[in-house]
Amino acid sequence: MVPIEEAQTYVLERCSRRAAISTPVSEALGLVTATEVIAAESIPPFANTAMDGFAVRSSDSAGAPVELHIVETIAAGHNPKLTVGAGQASRIMTGAPIPEGADAVIMVEKTSVKDDVVTVQAAVEKGNHIRPAGDDVEIGELVFSAGTVLTAGHLGVLCSLGMNEIDVYPRLRVGVISTGDELVDDGGVLAPGQIRDSNRRTLISLLTGDGFIAIDLGLVPDDEAAIESALVNGTDHCDAIITSGGVSMGDFDYVKAVLDRVGDMRWMQVAIKPAKPLAFGTIGHTPIFGLPGNPVSSMVSYELFGRPGLRAMMGFAQPLRTPIKGVAAEPLLRRPDGKTHYARVSASYEDGTVLVRSVTGQGSHMLTSMARSNALAVLQNGDGCDTGDVVDVLLLDSVNIA
Ligand code: AMP
Ligand code: MG
Numbered sequence: 001m002v003p004i005e006e007a008q009t010y011v012l013e014r015c016s017r018r019a020a021i022s023t024p025v026s027e028a029l030g031l032v033t034a035t036e037v038i039a040a041e042s043i044p045p046f047a048n049t050a051m052d053g054f055a056v057r058s059s060d061s062a063g064a065p066v067e068l069h070i071v072e073t074i075a076a077g078h079n080p081k082l083t084v085g086a087g088q089a090s091r092i093m094t095g096a097p098i099p100e101g102a103d104a105v106i107m108v109e110k111t112s113v114k115d116d117v118v119t120v121q122a123a124v125e126k127g128n129h130i131r132p133a134g135d136d137v138e139i140g141e142l143v144f145s146a147g148t149v150l151t152a153g154h155l156g157v158l159c160s161l162g163m164n165e166i167d168v169y170p171r172l173r174v175g176v177i178s179t180g181d182e183l184v185d186d187g188g189v190l191a192p193g194q195i196r197d198s199n200r201r202t203l204i205s206l207l208t209g210d211g212f213i214a215i216d217l218g219l220v221p222d223d224e225a226a227i228e229s230a231l232v233n234g235t236d237h238c239d240a241i242i243t244s245g246g247v248s249m250g251d252f253d254y255v256k257a258v259l260d261r262v263g264d265m266r267w268m269q270v271a272i273k274p275a276k277p278l279a280f281g282t283i284g285h286t287p288i289f290g291l292p293g294n295p296v297s298s299m300v301s302y303e304l305f306g307r308p309g310l311r312a313m314m315g316f317a318q319p320l321r322t323p324i325k326g327v328a329a330e331p332l333l334r335r336p337d338g339k340t341h342y343a344r345v346s347a348s349y350e351d352g353t354v355l356v357r358s359v360t361g362q363g364s365h366m367l368t369s370m371a372r373s374n375a376l377a378v379l380q381n382g383d384g385c386d387t388g389d390v391v392d393v394l395l396l397d398s399v400n401i402a
Contacts (some may be wrong), residue, residue, distance in 0.1 A: 001269050001270065001271035001272050001276075001339070002065055002269065002270050002271060002336045003270075003337060004168060004266045004270055004271060004272050004304065004340055006172070007268050007278060007280075007304075007305065007306065008304065008308060008320065010266060010280065011023050011280050011287075011305050011308065011309045012266075012308060012309060012312050012319060013034045013307035014280070014282060014287060014309075014344060015240075015287050015308075015310065015313045015319075016312075016313065016329040017169055017312065017313060017314075017315050018169055018170055018239060018313055018314070019170075019316075020034030020035070020167050020168060020169055020316075020343065021167070021168065021169075021170050022165045022166070022167055022168075022172075023057060023165065023166060023167075023168050023170065024153055024164060024165060025158045025159065025163060025164055025165065025166055027171075027365050028150050028155060028158075028168055029150060029151075029152070029155060029211075030149065030150060030151075030171075030211040031058075031149075031150050031166075031168040031169060031170075031171060031211075031314070031315075032147060032148065032149055032150070032169050032314060032315035032316055033144055033145075033146055033147065033150065033166065033167065033168055033236070033318075034101055034146060034167040034168055034169055034170060034315065035142040035146050035147045035167040036142055036144070036145055036146055037148075037158070037161075037166070038140065038141070038142060039137045039138065039139055039140060039141045039143050039146040039161055039162070040136060040139065040161065040162070041137075041139060041161050041162055042133050042134035042138055042139045043134070043135075043136040043137040043157070043160045043161065044095050044131055044133060044134075044135060044136065044254070044338050045133060045329045046098075046099045046133050047097065047129060047131065047132050047133050048076075048095050048096060048097050048098060048131050048193070049092050049094060049095070049096055049098060049105045049129055049131070050094065050105070050129045050130070050131050051094060051099075051105055051107040051129045051349065052092070052093050052094050052107070052108045052110070052128065053091075053092060053105050053106050053108045053109075053110075053111065054068070054070070054072070054088045054089040054091055054092065054105065054106050054111055054118050054120065054345065055080075055084055055088065055089060055092045055099050055104070055105050056068060056082060056084065056088075056089045056102055056104055056105070056106055056120065056124070057065050057085075057086060057088075057102060057103060057121075058103050058104040058125060058126040058127075058128065060086060060087060060089075060120075061104070061106065061120050061122070061123045061124045062123050063123075063229065064120050064121055064122050064123045064192045065119050065121050066119070066120050066393040067089055067117050067118070067119050067120075068087055068089040068117070068118050068120060069087060069088050069089070069116060069117060069118065070088075070089055070090065070091055070113070070116045070118055071084065071085075071088050071089050071090055072091070072099075073090070073091040073092075073093075074090055074091065074092045074093065074097065074099060075096055076093050076094065076095035076096045077095075077096070078096065078395040079097055080097055080098075080099030080100065082100075083098065083099065083100040083101040083103040083298050084099050084100070084101035085101055087379035088101075089102075089118050089120070090102065091118075092105060092310075094301075098130055103126045103127065103130070104124045104125065104126055104128040104129070104130065104335040105124070105128060105129035105130060106122070106124045106128065106129075107129060109228075110122045110277075116231050125340070126267075131262045132302075136160075136286070137157070137160075137161070143157060143161065147315070147317050149316065149328040150166070150168070155330055158218070159179065168315075169313075169314050169315030170239075170314075171211065171212065171213055171314065172212045172213065172239045172313055172314055173212075173213045173215055173237065173238045173239050173240075173241050173242060174207050174212045174213065174214055174215065174225065174238060174239065174240035174241070174242060174310060174312055175215045175216075175217040175234040175237075175240070175241040175242070176200050176203045176215065176216055176217060176241075176243075177186055177200075177205070177216055177218065177219075177220055177230050177231070177234065177241065177242070177243045177244075178199050178200045178205050178219045178220070178241050178243075178244055178245060179219075179220050179221070179222060179227060179243055179244065179245040179246040179254070179255055179293070180197075180219075180221070180222060180245045180246070181221050181222045182194055182195050182198070182254070183195060183196070183197040183219050183245075184196060184197065184219075185197045186220055187202070193195075197219055198295050199244040199245070199291075199293065199295055199298045199365060200216060200218075200219070200244075202298065202299055202367075202370075202390050203242055203244065203291075203298060203299075203306075204216060204301060206302050206303075206306075206307070207242075208298065210307055210310070210311070211314075212310055212314075213237055215229060215234075215237070217233075217234050217238075217241070218230070220247060222252040222253075222254055222268035223254070224257060224258055225252045227243075227246070227254050227255055227258045228258045228261075228262055230258070231243070231257065231258060231262065231283060231288060232283065233265075234286075234311055235283050235284060235286040238286065239313065240286060240287045240288070240289070240308055240309070240313065241286065241287075241289070242287040242288075242291060242397055243255050243289070243290050243291065244291045244292070244293050244298040245280065245286065245292070245293030245298075246269070246290070246293065247277045247279040247290040247291070247292055247293075248277050248292060248293070248367050249277075249361075255279060255290045256279040256290060259279050259281045259283075259288055259290055260281075262281055262283055263281040263283040263288060263292075264281050264282050265279055265280070265281030265282075265288075266279075266280055266281065267279045267290075268280070271338055271340060272300075272304070272332065272339050272340050272342060273290040273337070273339045273341045273342070273364075274292075274293070274294065274296050274297040274300050274340070274342065274364035275291070275292055275294075275296075275297040275298075275300040275301035275304065275342075275364070276290065276297075276339070278290065278292070278301060278305060280305065287309060287313070289301075289302075289305060289306045289309065291305075291306065292364075294364040294365050295314060295364075295365060295367040295370070296344070296363070296364040296365065296366065296370055298366060299362045299370055300376065303321070303342075303376070303377055303394065303396065304342075307319075307321070308320045308321075321394050321395075323378060323392040323393060324354060324392075324393050324395060325354070325373070325390050325391070325392065325393070326345075326347055326353075326354040326355065326356040326377065326390070326391050326392075327353050327354065327355055327356070327388060327390055327391070328355075328356055328377075328385050328386065328387055328389045329355040329356060329357045329387065330357055330358065330387055331384065331385065331386050331387055332345070332356070332384045332385050332391065333383065334341065334357055334376055334379050334381060334382070334383065335383070336381055336382055336383065337381070338381055339381060340378060340379070340381065341378075341384075342376040342377070342378060342379075342394070343358060343361060343362060343377045343379055344359050344362060344369045344370060344372075344373035344375075344376060345358055345373055345376065345377045345393070346359055346372065346373055346374060346375070347374055347375040347393055347395060347399050348400045349400055349401055350397055352394075354394055354399060355369075355395060356375060356377050356391060358377075359372045361374045362392045373396075374395065374397040374398070374399065375393050375394060375395045375397070375399075376393070376394040376396065377391050377393055378391065378392040378393070378394065379391070
């Protein structure tokens with residue numbers, strides 16, 4: 001058996017980063033920047049007020065309360081026309097440019113107005129409530145380094161800088177194929193021996209959730225020619241392909257046979273449970289992940305190999321999920337068998353600790369356990385762990401924190 005780390009390294013080494021492209025900022029959420037972002041503009045672009053109030057000369061407010069003559073009203077989006085002279089003030093709204101002459105803003109709550117005279121009730125310091133030009137970002141500043149994963153906040157900054165396009169590693173198009181003569185997906189009555197295809201839906205959903213573009217390449221029977229043509233056609237318009245089924249030791253497990261023939265494939269028995277068999281290869285430059293067919297195995301195999309490989313192709317510096325430390329709220333038992341076990345658990349955040357509890361039905365065909373769990377507890381070879389033991393946890397979904 002191949003240790004998990006070796007299998008992951010093998011996959012990651014063959015999942016090279018795709019060439020960078022320029023993409024609209026509107027489509028860049030979750031993508032990784034390929035170049036540095038240098039500010040061509042400053043944020044804010046001009047000095048403006050942080051408060052609704054009055055722009056004044058701070059020296060005028062020294063003897064507060066003082067009365068100042070209101071010379072104009074400045075709304076956000078409008079340029080001041082007049083200079084604020086001694087004994088004068090301009091009424092000003094949040095975000096509006098500071099007029100010439102003024103060096104402070106007094107908030108409206110600290111004033112009273114009668115006709116065109118404002119009474120300033122408190123002295124203000126120079127610069128009070130003024131947001132200078134470049135307060136957040138200066139022209140020429142390095143805003144984001146290459147390798148930044150773009151979140152909502154990053155995209156907002158790019159918009160503030162007037163950038164419509166950004167150099168990123170492109171969102172991957174990943175084809176998904178289910179293989180197996182027993183599979184149907186038409187919702188009809190099952191003939192003897194048939195089962196319904198669930199893997200395509202789970203894998204497509206995992207891909208979508210991880211920010212990839214999933215492409216449904218359909219159901220393919222256990223037939224070498226059909227599998228070959230589905231894979232080869234898929235490589236025409238996908239950056240990577242995920243198959244499920246047909247990689248075990250059975251007589252009709254043709255995926256690995258086809259991959260062996262038309263691609264450069266390594267078939268591994270990985271020292272893990274579930275998801276022991278893995279056929280990983282490339283057809284040309286397109287990585288093919290041949291995942292096992294058992295519904296839980298295919299999901300766990302996606303988590304351990306598919307997701308990291310695809311993230312590496314999309315430029316993520318950290319393709320593997322980082323395990324967090326959880327505490328077993330009950331014994332998580334297993335038997336020594338030379339494998340690392342990935343137990344489906346429910347993780348919950350209680351009093352500052354992530355507690356994990358086993359979910360029932362750990363068989364690799366028992367998909368409801370995947371639906372009930374939000375994490376995998378990593379149980380090294382041995383007898384498992386006791387209540388209170390610290391255990392590595394791969395959080396697949398958020399814990400009970402909205
Ligand atoms: P295989 O890896 O092809 O030997 O399949 C292992 C087990 O997973 C068998 O019981 C299959 O019927 C089942 N299986 C394979 N593919 C799927 C699928 N797409 N959806 C649900 N079960 C599947
Ligand atoms: Mg099969």
